[in-house]
Amino acid sequence: METPSDWMETHVEDSTDYLESLYGLMNSPNYYSVYPPTNQLLFVVASYLSKQHVLNGINWLRILLILSEVGVFILLWNLLRGNSKLILYWFNPFVILELSGNLHFEGLVLLALLLSLWAYKKQQFLASGSFWSLAVGLKILPLMLLPSFLGTKKIRKSLGFWMGGIIVFGICFLPLVLNNSWNSLLTSLQLYQGKFEFNASVYYLLREVGFWIKGYNTIATLTKILSAITLVGISYISWKKKAESMGQLAEIWVLIYLIYLLLQPIIHPWYIIPAFGLSLLTNMKSMVFWTFSAILSYHAYSQVDFIENPWVLFLEYLILGIGLTWDFKKENFNLKPIH
Numbered sequence: 001m002e003t004p005s006d007w008m009e010t011h012v013e014d015s016t017d018y019l020e021s022l023y024g025l026m027n028s029p030n031y032y033s034v035y036p037p038t039n040q041l042l043f044v045v046a047s048y049l050s051k052q053h054v055l056n057g058i059n060w061l062r063i064l065l066i067l068s069e070v071g072v073f074i075l076l077w078n079l080l081r082g083n084s085k086l087i088l089y090w091f092n093p094f095v096i097l098e099l100s101g102n103l104h105f106e107g108l109v110l111l112a113l114l115l116s117l118w119a120y121k122k123q124q125f126l127a128s129g130s131f132w133s134l135a136v137g138l139k140i141l142p143l144m145l146l147p148s149f150l151g152t153k154k155i156r157k158s159l160g161f162w163m164g165g166i167i168v169f170g171i172c173f174l175p176l177v178l179n180n181s182w183n184s185l186l187t188s189l190q191l192y193q194g195k196f197e198f199n200a201s202v203y204y205l206l207r208e209v210g211f212w213i214k215g216y217n218t219i220a221t222l223t224k225i226l227s228a229i230t231l232v233g234i235s236y237i238s239w240k241k242k243a244e245s246m247g248q249l250a251e252i253w254v255l256i257y258l259i260y261l262l263l264q265p266i267i268h269p270w271y272i273i274p275a276f277g278l279s280l281l282t283n284m285k286s287m288v289f290w291t292f293s294a295i296l297s298y299h300a301y302s303q304v305d306f307i308e309n310p311w312v313l314f315l316e317y318l319i320l321g322i323g324l325t326w327d328f329k330k331e332n333f334n335l336k337p338i339h
Contacts, residue, residue, distance in 0.1 A: 004029040018052040025054070031191065032184040037175040038137035039105055061103050068111045069099060075114040076280060079121070079246075085280045094291040098270040106273040109139045113253070113274060117281070121246040125158040129165030137172025140189070142274070144230075144260060147238035148252045193223040196266045199297040199308070201317045202226070203265040219265065226263045233259040250281040258286075269294040289323030 008015060008023055023029060033040065042064065050057030076086050089095060099107040112135035119128035132149075135142040149155045176182045197203070197219065203226060210218030234256050243249035257275035261267055272290055279287035296316040300308045 003032055016052070018054070021054055032188040034185065034188045034192075036137050036140055036172060036185075038134070038172045039139065042105075058103065062100055065099050065103060065105070065107050068108045071111045072107065072114060072277065075111070075118055076277070079114070079118060079281055088288055089277055089280055092276075092291055094269070094295055095273060095276070098273060102270065104270040104273070105138055106270050109135050109142060110274045110277040112138060113142060113145075113278060117246050117250055117278075120155070120249065123154075125155065126160035126164040128155070129158075129161035129163070130168045133165045133168035133172065136169060141260070141271070144234055145253055145256055147235050148243065148249065148256060151238040151241065151252075152243045152249060192264070192266055193227060194220050198265075198300070198306075199267045199269065199294075199313070199316075200265050201267075201313075201320075202263050204313070223265055226265070230260055230263045233263075247281055250278050251284070254279045254282055254284055254287065269297050284327050286320060286323030286327045289326075290320045293317070293319035 002010070004023060004026055008019075008029075035043070042061070046057045046060040046064070049060045073086070073090055076089060080086055095107075098104050112131050116128045116131035116135065119125070119131060132142065132145065149161070155161050176185060197207075203222065206222055206226070207217065207219065210216075210222055237252060237255050237259070241248065241252050241255075243252050254275050257278070261271060261275065272287065272294055276287040276291050293316040296312050297308075299312045300306045303309075
């Protein structure tokens with residue numbers, strides 16, 4: 001397992017103009033990939049079909065993501081029974097920009113999670129577990145939904161769900177056994193818990209407290225504390241709510257995502273998309289607010305060295321705070337089951 005920069009140095013004879021052009025477009029050539037093998041496989045397929053032209057590869061990925069959005073549309077249409085809330089996702093400029101525009105794979109993750117919920121609704125637990133593991137295989141983050149299954153009686157006692165989940169998980173991550181690739185993936189993931197910072201909320205506030213008390217950035221300690229709080233919060237929500245319907249399970253998932261997104265040090269705007277799509281199956285409105293306010297985070301990309309403006313961050317999270325206040329004040333988390 002090599003970083004792109006290491007590979008380019010040790011395989012000079014294998015380099016081509018195509019590889020050189022790709023390497024020049026990378027923003028993190030000195031780090032191992034944080035993408036799971038399943039996600040990387042899709043990159044490989046797009047690269048193969050590109051016929052050594054970067055734009056062709058981009059277009060193949062765009063076609064894949066647009067097709068996945070068609071799948072999301074069909075699933076939401078069925079799960080919402082044609083509810084007009086579908087428009088909030090389908091015509092959302094943030095979703096269009098981040099998926100078919102910027103080619104982030106959160107749309108595929110949402111598709112897999114919706115398929116898992118759809119299969120759960122149909123009592124097809126083997127398929128439900130398989131699709132959830134596929135979501136984990138695409139982007140590791142859905143692994144944090146695991147406690148919600150332990151709190152859901154039908155799933156907890158379903159051999160089929162756990163068999164499907166374990167088998168698909170094993171298939172998705174088996175390549176990491178080769179050349180000790182697990183270590184490389186974990187090395188890059190650790191960068192998100194001790195080095196990188198972007199568009200955070202609670203973390204930034206606590207970081208300032210750390211500067212005040214210690215006189216330096218306490219990110220190494222603070223991220224561990226917030227990760228522990230995140231784990232406790234996720235476990236508590238999963239145990240407390242105990243989903244008995246598809247709608248209630250979707251609500252728990254949104255709350256789990258919300259806990260994570262509010263407490264982590266790096267929140268790229270596209271991370272919001274799975275939670276937003278799932279929130280349409282609930283009475284929650286705050287994720288809709290966030291899809292519009294998250295666009296403000298793009299301001300940092302227009303600055304030298306991507307410096308964030310605290311007032312822009314304040315406005316983004318103020319809008320989100322209004323949405324969260326709306327949700328909690330109206331007690332919209334007390335869902336009626338969706339059948």
